[in-house]
Amino acid sequence: MNAIHNTNHTGSRNSPPALDHPQLANIFTADQARAHWHDGALWFVRQKRDRMAKAIPEWEELRSLASQIKAHALANLPEYLELFERQATEMGAVVHWAADGQQHNQIVYDLLKENRAQRVVKSKSMLTEECHLNPFLEAHGIEVVDTDLGEWIVQLRGEPPSHIVLPAIHIKKEEVSETFHQHIHTEEGNYDPTYLTRQARHHLRQKFLGAQAGITGVNFAVAETGGLVICTNEGNADLGVSLPNLHIACMGIEKIVPRWIDLSVFIRLLARSATGQPITTYTSHFHGPRVGGQLHIVLVDNGRSAVRSHHTFQEALHCIRCGACMNTCPVYRRSGGHSYSNTVPGPIGSVLAPAMDAHKHHSLPYACTLCGSCTDVCPVKIPLHHQLLAWRGEMAERKLIPLSKRLSMKMGRIVLGNSLLFRTGGWLARFGLRMLPKWLTHHRLNTWARQRDLPIAPKQSFRALFQQRKKRHQD
Amino acid sequence: MNTTDNRNPRRTILDRLRSQSVPHVALPNLNAGAWIEYADPVQQFTEMIKLVGGNCQCIDSVSSVAKHLGSFSQRLEAKRTYSAVEGIPGNVNLGDCHDPHELENLDFVVYEGALGVAENGAIWITDRDLRHRVVFFITQYLVLLVRRTNIVHTMHQAYAQIAPPRPGFGVFLSGPSKTADIEQSLVIGAHGCRELQVFVL
Numbered sequence: 001m002n003a004i005h006n007t008n009h010t011g012s013r014n015s016p017p018a019l020d021h022p023q024l025a026n027i028f029t030a031d032q033a034r035a036h037w038h039d040g041a042l043w044f045v046r047q048k049r050d051r052m053a054k055a056i057p058e059w060e061e062l063r064s065l066a067s068q069i070k071a072h073a074l075a076n077l078p079e080y081l082e083l084f085e086r087q088a089t090e091m092g093a094v095v096h097w098a099a100d101g102q103q104h105n106q107i108v109y110d111l112l113k114e115n116r117a118q119r120v121v122k123s124k125s126m127l128t129e130e131c132h133l134n135p136f137l138e139a140h141g142i143e144v145v146d147t148d149l150g151e152w153i154v155q156l157r158g159e160p161p162s163h164i165v166l167p168a169i170h171i172k173k174e175e176v177s178e179t180f181h182q183h184i185h186t187e188e189g190n191y192d193p194t195y196l197t198r199q200a201r202h203h204l205r206q207k208f209l210g211a212q213a214g215i216t217g218v219n220f221a222v223a224e225t226g227g228l229v230i231c232t233n234e235g236n237a238d239l240g241v242s243l244p245n246l247h248i249a250c251m252g253i254e255k256i257v258p259r260w261i262d263l264s265v266f267i268r269l270l271a272r273s274a275t276g277q278p279i280t281t282y283t284s285h286f287h288g289p290r291v292g293g294q295l296h297i298v299l300v301d302n303g304r305s306a307v308r309s310h311h312t313f314q315e316a317l318h319c320i321r322c323g324a325c326m327n328t329c330p331v332y333r334r335s336g337g338h339s340y341s342n343t344v345p346g347p348i349g350s351v352l353a354p355a356m357d358a359h360k361h362h363s364l365p366y367a368c369t370l371c372g373s374c375t376d377v378c379p380v381k382i383p384l385h386h387q388l389l390a391w392r393g394e395m396a397e398r399k400l401i402p403l404s405k406r407l408s409m410k411m412g413r414i415v416l417g418n419s420l421l422f423r424t425g426g427w428l429a430r431f432g433l434r435m436l437p438k439w440l441t442h443h444r445l446n447t448w449a450r451q452r453d454l455p456i457a458p459k460q461s462f463r464a465l466f467q468q469r470k471k472r473h474q475d
Numbered sequence: 476m477n478t479t480d481n482r483n484p485r486r487t488i489l490d491r492l493r494s495q496s497v498p499h500v501a502l503p504n505l506n507a508g509a510w511i512e513y514a515d516p517v518q519q520f521t522e523m524i525k526l527v528g529g530n531c532q533c534i535d536s537v538s539s540v541a542k543h544l545g546s547f548s549q550r551l552e553a554k555r556t557y558s559a560v561e562g563i564p565g566n567v568n569l570g571d572c573h574d575p576h577e578l579e580n581l582d583f584v585v586y587e588g589a590l591g592v593a594e595n596g597a598i599w600i601t602d603r604d605l606r607h608r609v610v611f612f613i614t615q616y617l618v619l620l621v622r623r624t625n626i627v628h629t630m631h632q633a634y635a636q637i638a639p640p641r642p643g644f645g646v647f648l649s650g651p652s653k654t655a656d657i658e659q660s661l662v663i664g665a666h667g668c669r670e671l672q673v674f675v676l
Contacts, residue, residue, distance in 0.1 A: 065505065078489045092642050193660035201664065225639060234667065261634050265505065
């Protein structure tokens with residue numbers, strides 16, 4: 001468990017490999033209509049993002065600035081964390097440190113126990129999801145309600161979120177209706193999103209009013225002021241921490257920005273990149289607790305420092321969790337968030353997950369066409385597709401890719417390195433593709449041809465064509 | 476080195492971070508940016524509020540707002556109202572309210588924002604002199620006033636002008652609460668206010 005903390009070597013935790021991305025994607029794509037619908041829904045969000053980005057002439061400058069601010073903050077992280085701690089403490093907050101998820105969960109539980117809080121409302125936090133806080137608290141008899149509508153839907157259904165900003169993007173309204181009918185007795189067969197949302201509002205209001213503590217994530221923490229920024233559209237975080245006296249805010253150590261004014265850059269980028277909104281409805285700034293209340297801030301490492309130690313992947317810690325890379329990714333859109341079996345899916349998840357556990361997540365760097373679209377939309381300019389390619393190199397070096405792939409790569413190197421072999425191979429392929437019957441080329445072992453036809457082979461190779469052309473020109 | 480000390484995770488984390496080398500990058504100067512400026516920021520602000528699902532109206536004075544609200548059906552139907560704006564009445568006194576839970580049935584809130592942002596329709600409000608910040612979120616209907624002289628072009632100007640209450644709370648509020656978590660269908664009125672009316676003075 002603690003192996004990673006004794007070493008700086010990224011991704012050295014060695015749990016058994018999760019199901020491969022292709023295997024899990026198969027489950028999702030088995031329902032073709034749903035896969036297409038999912039693809040379209042996310043592309044719609046991507047287009048909204050484009051419109052918003054284009055309306056800001058200085059968009060590219062903002063991305064560069066955001067990247068520089070994050071790089072600066074990351075380089076000086078220990079100093080900024082200490083400054084943040086000092087400032088937050090001065091404002092009356094209590095700052096806790098957790099080296100891993102287990103420590104984080106224990107801190108949260110101890111705070112709840114100390115305050116005799118049995119009922120907790122939580123607003124969207126991927127960190128608590130990553131640490132598996134809910135099952136931990138539930139095992140201790142505490143009721144935790146996720147109050148973001150999408151999060152609540154997946155919580156009721158016993159699923160993890162499939163997207164970091166749109167947790168229930170994979171679920172149809174008919175299914176939501178069924179889930180709500182089962183749990184809060186809404187009308188059977190009423191699929192109207194407005195009706196369903198109203199019912200959820202009504203039900204969750206009671207949860208807000210009955211809660212003894214509110215847990216939130218954090219979007220940004222400002223070192224110079226000791227403040228926290230939390231962004232939501234629903235107002236759930238604000239409502240959840242304005243009623244009970246206890247507010248516990250959980251954040252990864254990479255959420256630090258140095259200055260108050262830096263927020264202007266990130267707030268301009270975040271919602272536009274995430275959902276194509278000019279800003280989220282609520283961008284809330286907390287400095288210290290409410291009068292008579294308590295604010296506890298838990299700073300969590302849980303593998304982040306290991307990512308920071310790796311020169312190739314450290315920029316992944318710039319991520320502000322907007323989800324734009326997911327919305328644009330052709331693989332994510334068609335395979336669904338659950339196929340990544342990681343809290344953060346998509347391109348950024350495929351970079352971060354192997355950094356936490358390379359063995360378990362060895363297939364994720366291959367869930368990528370290297371098209372580079374993620375890198376183009378990333379508001380903090382993380383070179384995502386370069387990092388994914390770099391991970392493939394790491395995986396090969398650590399022998400974490402399947403034997404079949406390793407052998408075919410070896411073969412490839414031999415063939416491509418020898419002109420005679422290459423020529424013969426080309427001839428064989430051209431001949432084979434033209435002459436062999438379909439059952440011989442499209443079989444179970446050739447997974448590439450499962451949903452595609454093989455190309456019609458030309459009669460001549462490029463080399464032969466080139467020779468002929470040269471000859472013609474000489475004549 | 477990077478040893479784990481379970482009793483002192485703070486030192487563990489800081490030691491670990493300090494043992495790593497990360498290339499230094501200078502903190503950029505944000506005052507030098509050539510940010511977008513709108514020909515008519517008030518009009519842009521008004522349009523953005525509509526885009527994010529709110530209503531916005533330009534009006535000449537607080538007394539006109541009061542007169543206007545007199546004919547609002549949401550106001551007429553409201554049982555419990557709170558106003559922090561002088562000249563606009565409300566029937567809830569936060570001074571009598573010891574526990575924010577007592578504000579459960581608050582229907583209608585009127586408040587003045589310190590600043591408006593043209594690029595996104597956001598309004599900066601704080602809980603300075605406000606006993607229970609929950610009023611912004613628990614009310615069904617929210618009315619915000621902003622002076623046209625306090626409308627800036629972008630968030631850069633906004634953050635440069637405001638200072639957060641320390642300790643305290645401040646929020647950029649843009650539009651009524653909303654969600655699109657069910658099949659990307661936009662529904663206004665998630666957990667916060669169901670409607671937002673803005674008056675630009």
